[in-house]
Amino acid sequence: MLIDNETLRRVTGAILEAGGSTPEEAKIVTDHLVEAHLKGHPSHGVGMIPRYYEALHRDELRPNKTVSVVTDSGPLLIVDGNRGYGQAVAKQATQMAIAKAQTDGFAILGLRNSCHIGRVGTYGEMCAEAGFASIHFVNVIGRTAIVAPHGGTDSRLSTNPMVFAVPATDENPPFVLDMATSRIAMGKARVAMMREEKLPLGYVIGPDGQPSQDPNVMWANPHGALMPLGEHKGYGMAMVCEFFAGMLTGGGTLQPENQTSDTTTNNMLAILMDPNRFVENSYMKHEVDAMIAYAKGSPPADPNEPVLVAGEPERLKHAAMLQDGIDIEENTWEALMAAAETVGLSRQKIAEIQDDGN
Numbered sequence: 055m056l057i058d059n060e061t062l063r064r065v066t067g068a069i070l071e072a073g074g075s076t077p078e079e080a081k082i083v084t085d086h087l088v089e090a091h092l093k094g095h096p097s098h099g100v101g102m103i104p105r106y107y108e109a110l111h112r113d114e115l116r117p118n119k120t121v122s123v124v125t126d127s128g129p130l131l132i133v134d135g136n137r138g139y140g141q142a143v144a145k146q147a148t149q150m151a152i153a154k155a156q157t158d159g160f161a162i163l164g165l166r167n168s169c170h171i172g173r174v175g176t177y178g179e180m181c182a183e184a185g186f187a188s189i190h191f192v193n194v195i196g197r198t199a200i201v202a203p204h205g206g207t208d209s210r211l212s213t214n215p216m217v218f219a220v221p222a223t224d225e226n227p228p229f230v231l232d233m234a235t236s237r238i239a240m241g242k243a244r245v246a247m248m249r250e251e252k253l254p255l256g257y258v259i260g261p262d263g264q265p266s267q268d269p270n271v272m273w274a275n276p277h278g279a280l281m282p283l284g285e286h287k288g289y290g291m292a293m294v295c296e297f298f299a300g301m302l303t304g305g306g307t308l309q310p311e312n313q314t315s316d317t318t319t320n321n322m323l324a325i326l327m328d329p330n331r332f333v334e335n336s337y338m339k340h341e342v343d344a345m346i347a348y349a350k351g352s353p354p355a356d357p358n359e360p361v362l363v364a365g366e367p368e369r370l371k372h373a374a375m376l377q378d379g380i381d382i383e384e385n386t387w388e389a390l391m392a393a394a395e396t397v398g399l400s401r402q403k404i405a406e407i408q409d410d411g412n
């Protein structure tokens with residue numbers, strides 16, 4: 055079904071408020087989830103709410119939490135997310151790190167014990183918009199592993215995303231590389247399952263350790279595994295996320311002692327750097343623009359597919375989807391309605407909320 059973004063925002067906000075979030079928190083989480091759709095990542099959109107509500111009902115996700123400061127020393131800030139909605143506590147933590155970097159030129163942020171923080175590029179975009187270059191490492195603990203190590207036949211890692219952001223120039227919007235270290239994010243396997251589509255070979259292995267094209271293997275018992283990005287290199291980067299986001303923040307790595315629930319817990323280490331402390335602003339802009347122009351100047355392999363840079367596919371999809379509406383598959387909508395019912399919001403009420411804008 056096609057739904058316009060304003061209607062989806064109203065429905066999502068109402069579902070989150072029915073789940074106990076204040077209007078302010080519901081808006082932060084809603085904006086994050088709907089923006090994920092608009093930027094072409096439905097895997098991190100409203101289809102996550104049923105998973106969040108399973109955690110809410112186990113009291114492993116707690117609405118209306120703010121971060122507590124664990125360490126605030128020089129450029130280092132470590133905060134605890136107190137099992138709050140990740141979209142809210144990671145936003146708050148990133149705002150605190152930006153404030154610190156505005157004073158000192160640098161900040162190193164450790165966020166631990168947060169529920170799922172969603173599309174990690176959101177935090178890189180925040181840093182870039184405030185004028186900082188930033189690096190973000192994220193790991194996932196709580197639930198079991200879902201990604202195989204290179205050369206292995208079962209899952210020992212998670213999709214551990216990394217983000218690298220460079221601020222905008224006069225000619226270019228921010229460069230934001232936001233990527234899972236697995237071949238695909240888990241949410242993309244969920245979307246393929248919901249759409250009853252096959253995955254390309256090389257994306258997953260079944261519970262028997264053999265290559266598979268069936269996204270359902272990720273929900274089988276025992277389950278299969280996603281493959282790491284770029285073989286040993288993606289495996290190595292996923293381990294880097296374990297050490298930087300898991301170990302350095304104090305949140306924990308995915309070793310078996312930290313697989314204690316079925317709830318996604320994210321830890322994030324972010325490093326914010328003011329480029330003006332390194333080089334002249336005019337030099338930064340010149341080098342960024344010249345390099346982007348050089349990369350994009352490569353003759354495209356397919357004349358209909360121009361060479362892009364990171365962050366651009368999201369911006370192109372955003373512009374198109376704002377106009378055309380957001381496509382949500384029936385299975386996802388049905389799961390969202392069922393999740394709403396668990397917090398007392400009926401389908402009838404949601405239909406009325408959908409009609410409110412007309």
Ligand code: NAD
Nearest residue numbers: 172173174175213215230231232233234239362363364365
């Ligand atoms: P992806 O493969 O769609 O994109 C990865 C990056 O490549 C993006 O920066 C994108 O702009 C860039 N890109 C895509 N096509 C390009 C092209 N043709 N030319 C140049 N650059 C291009 O993303 P993904 O790895 O599937 O991750 C999806 C989302 O899942 C991300 O937002 C990530 O943060 C999120 N995620 C979150 C968690 C979590 O635990 N919170 C875990 C895993 C992934």
